[in-house]
Each structure stands twice: as C-alpha cells, then as structure tokens.
Amino acid sequence: MAELMTIARPYAEAVFALAKDEQKLADWSEQLANLAVIAGDDAMQAMLENPKYTADNVVSVFEGIMDSGLSAEGKNLLTAMAENKRLKALPEVADQFEDLRAAEEKRIRATVISARKPTVEQKxxxxxxxNAKFDAEVEINYEVDESLIAGIKIVVGDWAIDGSALTQLNKLGAAIAQ
Structure with a gap:
C-alpha cells in the first residue's frame, strides 16, 4: 500500500497542477474516478498483469471504455503510466488527487466507522x-463495522480517534494481563 502511495504521488500532483491551472478540478475528479474504477476491475487487473498486452493495447481498452469521457491530457496520463507499468496505481492517484482538491477547496475528508448505521441526528x-474542530467543511464517509461492538472510530488525515468498545475491551485485556 505504501509503495502504491509513493508511485501515485507524482502523478496525482502533476494532474492536480494541470487541473488547477486549467480550472478543471471537477472534470479531472470525474475522469480519474472513472479511470480508477476501470483499473480496479478484475478483468483489467488480469490484463495489466499479462505480459502479452503492450502499453498501447491497454491504453486502447481504457480509451474504448471511456469514449468521450477521456480528455487528451487523460490519454497522456494513461500512456505515461502504461509505459512505466504503473496503471495499478490509478485508484491511489484518484484518491490523492481528491485529497489535494479537498485541501485546495478548504474541505477535509473524514471517515467515520461505527458499529451500527448512524441516525440522521447523529450525523x-x-x-x-x-466542522468546528477543523474549522472547515468536512466531508464524511460513513462505514459500518459490526466487529467494533459499539462506539465509533474517526479518521481525518493523520488524526484519528478510536472510541470503539472493541478497542476499550482490548486495552482492558492488556491491562489485566500485566
């Protein structure tokens, strides 16, 4: 995972700089999201791992699927990544681009993991x-993980808080074991 992040970073930063200069952040977000879905597909993963397919073959498949949704700059990105055998990093490129975009737009992305689906009032x-803690508009992605038993985990970039019952029980067990 860390390796993919390292591979993806320069691509994400380059695309972000281009998108920002051209004022096309939303267009690139959509394009990268679509490319990430294609790259993550099992059939595409098998094609990327098969040495009989050239970079041109792979780019042609992306072009065929994306049709008019792929810009000339998007094709250039695909070509560069395909020639360097980096297309598996496309989902991470899309994620890092979104992080850069959120920072530029003074938005923060957060993930909230709870044992049960939160109510509208809780949300x-x-x-x-x-929003008050980070003094910004926080976009929250909600996930459910029943193994937490109760409580929530909140992750915002490098900041995290774990208020789950599972973690508290694990801490209690470790304390008793000492």
Whole structure:
C-alpha cells in the first residue's frame, strides 16, 4: 500500500497542477474516478498483469471504455503510466488527487466507522462537531463495522480517534494481563 502511495504521488500532483491551472478540478475528479474504477476491475487487473498486452493495447481498452469521457491530457496520463507499468496505481492517484482538491477547496475528508448505521441526528451532530474542530467543511464517509461492538472510530488525515468498545475491551485485556 505504501509503495502504491509513493508511485501515485507524482502523478496525482502533476494532474492536480494541470487541473488547477486549467480550472478543471471537477472534470479531472470525474475522469480519474472513472479511470480508477476501470483499473480496479478484475478483468483489467488480469490484463495489466499479462505480459502479452503492450502499453498501447491497454491504453486502447481504457480509451474504448471511456469514449468521450477521456480528455487528451487523460490519454497522456494513461500512456505515461502504461509505459512505466504503473496503471495499478490509478485508484491511489484518484484518491490523492481528491485529497489535494479537498485541501485546495478548504474541505477535509473524514471517515467515520461505527458499529451500527448512524441516525440522521447523529450525523448532524458529528458533522457540526468535526466542522468546528477543523474549522472547515468536512466531508464524511460513513462505514459500518459490526466487529467494533459499539462506539465509533474517526479518521481525518493523520488524526484519528478510536472510541470503539472493541478497542476499550482490548486495552482492558492488556491491562489485566500485566
């Protein structure tokens, strides 16, 4: 995972700089999201791993699927990544681009993992609290993980808080074991 992040970073930064200069952040977000879905497909993964397919073959498949949704600059990105055998990093490029875009637009992306699906009222309270804490518009992605038993985990960039019952029980078990 860390290797993909390292591979993806220069591509994401280059695309972000281009998109920002051309004022096409939203267009690039959509294009990269679509390319990431294609690159993540099992059939495409098999094609990327098969040495009989050239970079041109792979780019042609992306072009065929994307049709008019692929810009000339998008094709250039695909070509460069295909020639360097880096297309597996496309989903990470899309994620890093979105992080850069969110920072540029003074938005923050957060992930909230809870044992149960939160109610509308809980979502409103959590959103207000995170917006106040980070003094920015926080976009929250909600996930459910029943193994937490109860409580929530919140991850915002490098900042994280774990208020899950599972973690508290694990800490209690470790304390008792000492």
């Amino acid at each position: 409103k309270k959590l959103s207000a609290a995170l």
